[in-house]
Structure formats: structure tokens, C-alpha cells
Amino acid sequence: MDEQKIKEISPDEILIETVDLHSAGYRLVAISCTGKDGVELSYSFDKDYDFIHLRVNMDYDTEIESITPIYGYAFLYENEIKELFGVKIKNIIADFHDKLYRISEEAPFKEKEEE
Amino acid sequence: MGKRTVVPFGPQHPVLPEPIHLDLVLEDEKVIEAIPQIGYVHRGLEKLVDKKDFKQFTYVSERICGICSFMHGAGYCMSVESIMGIEVPERAVFLRTIWAELSRIHSHLLWLGLTADAFGFESLFMHTWRLREQVLDLFEQTTGGRLIFSVCDIGGVRKDITPEMLDKIVSVVTNMDKELRDVTSVFLNDSTVKHRTVGIGLLSKEKALELGAVGPMAKASGIRRDMRTQGYCAYKYLEFEPITAEEGDSYARMQVRIGEIFQAIDLIKQCIEKLPEGDIITKIKGNPKGEHFTRVEQPRGEALYYVKANGTKFLDRFRVRTPTFANVPALLEILKDCDLADVPILILTIDPCISCTER
Amino acid sequence: MSILSMTKTLFKSIVHGPYTENYPAKPRENYERTRGSIENDIEDCIFCGMCTRQCPTGALEIDKEEKRWSIERMQCIQCGYCVNVCPKKCLHMRNQYTAPDTEKVKDDYVARISDH
Numbered sequence: 001m002d003e004q005k006i007k008e009i010s011p012d013e014i015l016i017e018t019v020d021l022h023s024a025g026y027r028l029v030a031i032s033c034t035g036k037d038g039v040e041l042s043y044s045f046d047k048d049y050d051f052i053h054l055r056v057n058m059d060y061d062t063e064i065e066s067i068t069p070i071y072g073y074a075f076l077y078e079n080e081i082k083e084l085f086g087v088k089i090k091n092i093i094a095d096f097h098d099k100l101y102r103i104s105e106e107a108p109f110k111e112k113e114e115e
Numbered sequence: 116m117g118k119r120t121v122v123p124f125g126p127q128h129p130v131l132p133e134p135i136h137l138d139l140v141l142e143d144e145k146v147i148e149a150i151p152q153i154g155y156v157h158r159g160l161e162k163l164v165d166k167k168d169f170k171q172f173t174y175v176s177e178r179i180c181g182i183c184s185f186m187h188g189a190g191y192c193m194s195v196e197s198i199m200g201i202e203v204p205e206r207a208v209f210l211r212t213i214w215a216e217l218s219r220i221h222s223h224l225l226w227l228g229l230t231a232d233a234f235g236f237e238s239l240f241m242h243t244w245r246l247r248e249q250v251l252d253l254f255e256q257t258t259g260g261r262l263i264f265s266v267c268d269i270g271g272v273r274k275d276i277t278p279e280m281l282d283k284i285v286s287v288v289t290n291m292d293k294e295l296r297d298v299t300s301v302f303l304n305d306s307t308v309k310h311r312t313v314g315i316g317l318l319s320k321e322k323a324l325e326l327g328a329v330g331p332m333a334k335a336s337g338i339r340r341d342m343r344t345q346g347y348c349a350y351k352y353l354e355f356e357p358i359t360a361e362e363g364d365s366y367a368r369m370q371v372r373i374g375e376i377f378q379a380i381d382l383i384k385q386c387i388e389k390l391p392e393g394d395i396i397t398k399i400k401g402n403p404k405g406e407h408f409t410r411v412e413q414p415r416g417e418a419l420y421y422v423k424a425n426g427t428k429f430l431d432r433f434r435v436r437t438p439t440f441a442n443v444p445a446l447l448e449i450l451k452d453c454d455l456a457d458v459p460i461l462i463l464t465i466d467p468c469i470s471c472t473e474r
Numbered sequence: 475m476s477i478l479s480m481t482k483t484l485f486k487s488i489v490h491g492p493y494t495e496n497y498p499a500k501p502r503e504n505y506e507r508t509r510g511s512i513e514n515d516i517e518d519c520i521f522c523g524m525c526t527r528q529c530p531t532g533a534l535e536i537d538k539e540e541k542r543w544s545i546e547r548m549q550c551i552q553c554g555y556c557v558n559v560c561p562k563k564c565l566h567m568r569n570q571y572t573a574p575d576t577e578k579v580k581d582d583y584v585a586r587i588s589d590h
Contacts, residue, residue: 004408027327029410030436032421044408044419049345053408073327073444101154101473109162174553242483245493259509265553273558274507301479398478 006050011064014043017054020067021045023051026052028067031077034084036110041066046047066092084109119142122455126155130233130459135468137462141455149450150442159343161430161433166434168428169403173268179435181262182225183413185218187435187471188267190411193347194422195269198403206393207271212349213284213386214257214264216379221250222414223372223379224467227302227366230369233459234311242298249287256280271396281387288380299373312365316449316461319363321439329438330416331375334466335360335367343410349376365464372466375414402428415466437471478587506509509552514543516583518564526566540584547572547579 009017034040041064043054056064066087066089068075075094082089083098086107099104120141124136134155141149163175177188189211196203201320228243251261258264266274276284302308318328323336333340334357341357343350358374360367405425411418416438423432442465449461487493495502503537521541526534533549533583534556536542557565572579 010374027324028418029327029441030421030434031435032420032432032434034423034432036431042421051408051410064347071327072325073441076440095384100152101157101161103157167530170530171555174530174555176549238484242487255508256505257507259505259507260552265509265551273554295484297483301483305479 006055008055008057011056011058011062014054015070016054017066017109018043018070022070027070028060031081032086033081033085037106039085039087041081041087060086061088062091063088063093068093083107098109119147124149124458124462130229130463131467132229133418133467135462135467135469137450137458139450139455139458144455146450146453146455146458149447151447153473155473156470160474161435164430164433166429169424170269170432171430172430172433174265175424176268176433176435177263177265178191179351180392181224181473182468183218183415183418183437184215184263185267186411186413186418188264189215189348190409190418190420190435191422191433192267192298192406194270194409194420195403195409195424197399197409198422198424199269199399201397201399202392204273204397206275207392207395209349209390210272210334210395211267212262212353213276214254214266215348216383216386217253217284218251219379219414220376221247222460223256223376224250226372226463227299227343227369230463231302233463235450236308239298239301246291248295252282253287256283261419261427266432268396270399271394273396275395281390285384285387285440288383292377292380293397294375295435302373309366311457311460312369314364314366315457316365316453316464317363318431318445318449322448324446326445326448327441328415329441330466331368331371332416332442332445334358335371336363337361338408342410342417345410347369347411349386349389351390353382365460368464372414383405402426403430415439415468415471435471437468439465439472441466441468443472504569507570508569508571509554510558510568511547511552511570512545512550513581514545514568515545515564516541516567518562519543519583520562522557522561524561526557528559531556542582542584544580544582547581548575 024047026047029044029046032042034064036104038057038059046053058064066078068078075092078089078092079100081087083100106113122139122141124137124139128134136152138150149240159464160175160179164172167175173188177184177190201463209319224243224247228240231239239299240347254264255261257280258266258274266272318336320334320337323333323338338357339357344357355378357370358378360370403428406423411419411420418438419436421432423429446462446465450458453461521536521538523536526536530553531549531551533546535544552571554567557567
């Protein structure tokens with residue numbers, strides 16, 4: 001995979017883009033998150049080995065819609081990101097409310113401001 | 116309308132290789148739904164990127180799981196090599212493929228033994244693991260370790276295989292082919308095994324596409340998808356076809372995995388014939404900067420590796436999305452409307468590797 | 475439908491006898507490349523500290539004035555990284571690993587201070 005197709009979008013456009021990809025027949029591969037200098041979410045899709053990514057750059061306080069109404073099995077990825085990073089994702093179908101891993105510290109992967 | 120009870124299928128169970136918790140809602144012996152809870156083996160390995168530099172992190176990524184250990188190390192090294200633009204020597208590429216296919220044989224033999232143990236057929240479990248011991252002895256002779264090899268490094272591999280060892284690999288693998296035909300014919304033809312697996316855990320092709328199943332789960336439902344056809348490592352020089360089945364029940368998944376063992380033996384012989392001479396490692400200089408997504412076909416399915424680097428010797432982010440994580444929604448779907456006695460077999464049929472899932 | 479498919483394997487295993495070895499009565503012979511504990515030829519060591527910096531677990535410690543190189547045996551993961559980076563090639567990996575114990579073991583290697 002030498003060139004990677006990454007498309008930048010804003011947090012409000014996420015639902016429209018995923019509906020387009022779903023009707024074109026793409027499947028969701030993974031949702032990844034990086035927590036340095038704000039939040040960077042990457043949604044990876046694939047169809048017949050054609051691999052594309054949607055990138056959302058935002059900060060910790062913005063809220064983003066969940067894509068579980070379209071791709072039902074995304075609930076595992078979104079619950080994990082919500083619990084480990086503290087990103088505000090709303091309206092997840094089957095929300096575990098931070099009880100998926102039951103870790104003792106809240107949002108350990110989030111960058112803390114005071115060191 | 117019967118009464119509903121909730122039975123916990125606990126983290127400790129004789130059939131499970133690793134701990135997972137499921138709350139089963141039953142109505143008179145039939146399962147209505149299952150609620151999962153994971154997190155018993157969560158070690159937070161991805162947070163170690165802050166403390167270990169990118170060369171030391173190879174040893175951490177190998178230790179995510181014991182069964183899929185070599186492929187995790189190889190996937191991480193391939194991602195970093197793509198970011199830095201390093202050309203791996205041809206001999207190292209072929210050696211990585213030989214070890215990867217041997218890992219696939221050992222993982223599928225482990226799964227076959229656990230499945231035989233799940234329906235109580237202990238002597239078959241012992242014979243399958245006796246054959247697996249021959250593969251582990253091969254690993255120890257060539258790399259030094261039985262499960263965790265420490266042989267994959269950024270830029271190539273660290274140890275070479277001498278021609279005597281190559282002949283030994285060919286003779287062990289050819290001998291194992293004959294013995295495997297006896298043992299796998301029990302799995303495929305015995306009437307007690309068929310009674311417990313045919314028609315259990317049906318997953319149709321539409322459901323498999325809708326739920327995002329990967330690996331043998333999807334291949335047994337008729338989806339022809341195998342990441343090895345994309346040609347990473349030495350697979351672009353080898354000839355093979357992905358193995359699929361049509362029915363989508365537990366028996367079909369067993370057929371797919373047994374077929375993959377024989378295909379792996381054939382691929383190893385092809386690799387050894389085409390092995391070129393040359394160096395085994397290139398020296399690297401400098402730090403990586405950039406990001407890359409790599410996909411690798413592990414024994415359990417498709418795994419995704421994401422590495423993000425910012426130019427210092429510590430990485431920004433390393434993420435693994437393992438195949439069991441993608442198969443858990445399919446598991447919750449096939450558990451509906453099954454009997455309570457079939458629950459252990461269905462959990463084993465997705466080949467769960469919980470320590471990979473939780474890292 | 476076949477219920478006697480296991481007979482061939484069973485018959486072969488009755489004739490062959492046990493496949494397992496009688497460990498610990500008969501000790502196990504490791505192969506040549508088996509990963510084991512690390513040893514240092516302390517007379518050749520120049521105490522540069524490369525191995526200490528590269529060790530992934532932090533099992534090595536070095537003291538230049540006292541000419542002492544010590545290894546925490548239970549922290550070592552036998553990866554062999556220190557053997558690769560040593561500039562004088564004085565570190566070697568044996569093929570016998572440290573025996574399990576109830577306490578943590580720390581080995582010290584001290585060079586004799588010669589009076590020239």
C-alpha cells in the first residue's frame with residue numbers, strides 16, 4: 001500500500017460521508033484515534049482491497065455523532081475510544097457508559113495539561 | 116412464554132484459552148441474547164510508546180500475544196519500514212514468509228486441539244498437540260524461542276537459516292503432511308464430530324458482510340477475501356488461491372482452517388525452492404516521520420497496524436486492530452437461538468484471542 | 475457416517491509407546507540457538523554504556539569508576555539487543571537460561587583493577 005487515500009472532513013459531515021460509503025458497498029475496517037495536540041480520528045473503509053480513510057481533526061470538547069445507526073458493529077470501537085481517550089461521542093446504540101474495560105483511571109490516554 | 120434467566124458464562128471456564136465474560140439471557144435452554152464484557156487482560160501496551168523508543172518497541176509489539184506473536188512483530192516492522200522508505204533485502208522477505216506460514220500451521224493446530232477438547236474428545240486433542248510440538252521444535256532450532264522469537268527487526272531479520280536447517284524443515288513438514296491426513300480425517304468424517312458441528316452457528320453471506328466478519332468466519336460463508344493476495348512480503352512471488360466454503364456453519368469453518376494448514380505446507384515448500392542468496396538486514400539511520408496503515412493476514416483474519424511518527428525517536432501512536440475485535444459482533448449474532456450446551460463450541464469457532472483484542 | 479475413524483491412529487500409538495520424555499529425570503538438551511542468559515567477558519569491557527541505554531527492560535547497570543557491570547537476572551527478556559550493539563563484542567548469550575527462583579537475583583561482574 002504505497003499511496004494512502006486520506007480525506008479530511010469536519011465533525012459535522014461524518015454522517016453524510018458514511019451514508020455515501022455504505023450505499024456504495026464499503027465496509028468499516030477500524031476507527032483509530034490519536035490524542036496528541038487535540039483529537040484526530042481516522043475512519044478506515046475498504047471495498048475489494050480499495051482502502052480509504054476519513055480524517056477528523058478536532059479538540060477534546062467538540063461532540064461528534066456516532067455512526068452506529070449505519071454500521072451497527074462500530075459500537076465496540078466507539079466505546080473503547082470514549083473510555084480510553086475521553087472523546088465525547090453521543091448517541092451510541094449499546095453505550096457501555098465507561099464500563100467496557102472498567103479501568104481505575106479515567107481516560108488514561110488523554111494528554112493531561114498539568115504534568 | 117417461558118421464564119427468562121440470566122446465566123453468567125464466567126471469565127474462568129475449562130474451554131476458554133483466555134478470560135472473557137458473557138451474560139447469557141436464557142429462555143428454557145435457548146439463548147436469547149448475549150452481553151459481552153472484556154477487559155480482563157488489558158495491559159495498556161499502546162501507552163508504552165511514550166517510554167520506549169521505536170527500536171525497542173519491536174520487543175513490546177511481539178509480546179502482545181503468544182499465539183500470533185511473530186505476525187505482530189512483522190506488521191509493526193513493515194509499517195515503520197514503509198514510513199522510513201527502507202528497502203528490505205529479498206532473502207529477509209522470504210525468511211519472514213517462512214516463519215509466518217509456520218506460525219499459521221501452529222496456530223491452526225492449537226485451535227483444532229482446543230475444539231476437540233471442547234466436545235470432550237481428549238485423545239484427539241493430545242494427538243493434534245503432539246504434531247504441533249514438531250513445529251515448535253523447528254522454531255527453537257531456527258530462532259531460539261518456542262513462542263516468542265525476537266527475530267524480526269526494522270530493516271530485516273536478525274538470524275539466518277543454514278541449508279541444513281532448510282532441509283530439516285522440508286523433511287519435518289513433509290512427514291507431518293502424512294500424519295496430518297490421518298488426524299484431520301477424524302475431524303472431517305467422524306459422526307460424533309459431525310453431530311456437534313453441522314448446522315450449528317449458521318452465518319449467512321449477507322449477515323457476514325453486514326457485521327464485518329473477517330478471516331475464516333467470512334471465508335466459510337462464501338466471501339473470497341484474503342489479504343495475502345495483495346502481495347506484501349514474499350506472497351507476490353508465490354501461487355495460491357484463498358480457500359472458501361459455502362455453508363457458513365461450524366463444520367465449514369473447520370474445513371477452511373484444515374485446508375489452510377495444507378496450503379501453508381505447500382507455500383513453505385514453494386518459498387524454500389525460491390529462496391535467494393544475499394544479506395538479511397539493512398542498517399537504518401535517523402528517525403521516522405509520517406504515518407502508515409498496514410494490513411496483514413493473521414491466522415485469525417485481517418489485522419490492521421497504524422503507526423504515526425513525528426521525527427523524534429519516540430512514536431506518537433501505535434494501534435493494532437486485531438481480527439477477534441472485528442469478529443465479536445458476529446459472535447453475538449450466532450449465539451442467538453442456540454442451545455446452552457452449544458455455547459462453548461460457538462465461542463471457540465471464532466478462534467478467540469482475547470489478549471490480542473485487549474492489548 | 476463413520477465411528478471407527480480413530481482406530482489407525484490409536485493402533486499406531488499403542489505400538490509406539492509414550493511420545494513424551496521423562497523430564498526431570500532425563501535433563502533436556504537445548505539446541506544451539508536457544509536463547510539463554512547473558513555473560514560478559516569483563517576484562518575486555520570498556521564500560522561505554524551502550525548496552526545499558528539500549529536494553530528494553532532496563533536490566534543492566536554500569537559503574538565506570540568501580541568497573542562494575544551488573545545484570546538483574548529476572549528482568550532480562552533474553553532479546554539479545556545488548557549482544558548486537560556491544561562495540562567490543564564481549565557479551566555472549568549462553569543456551570541455558572537462568573533457573574526459576576523465589577527471590578530476585580542480581581549478578582555483578584567486577585574487573586580486577588591492575589596496578590600499572
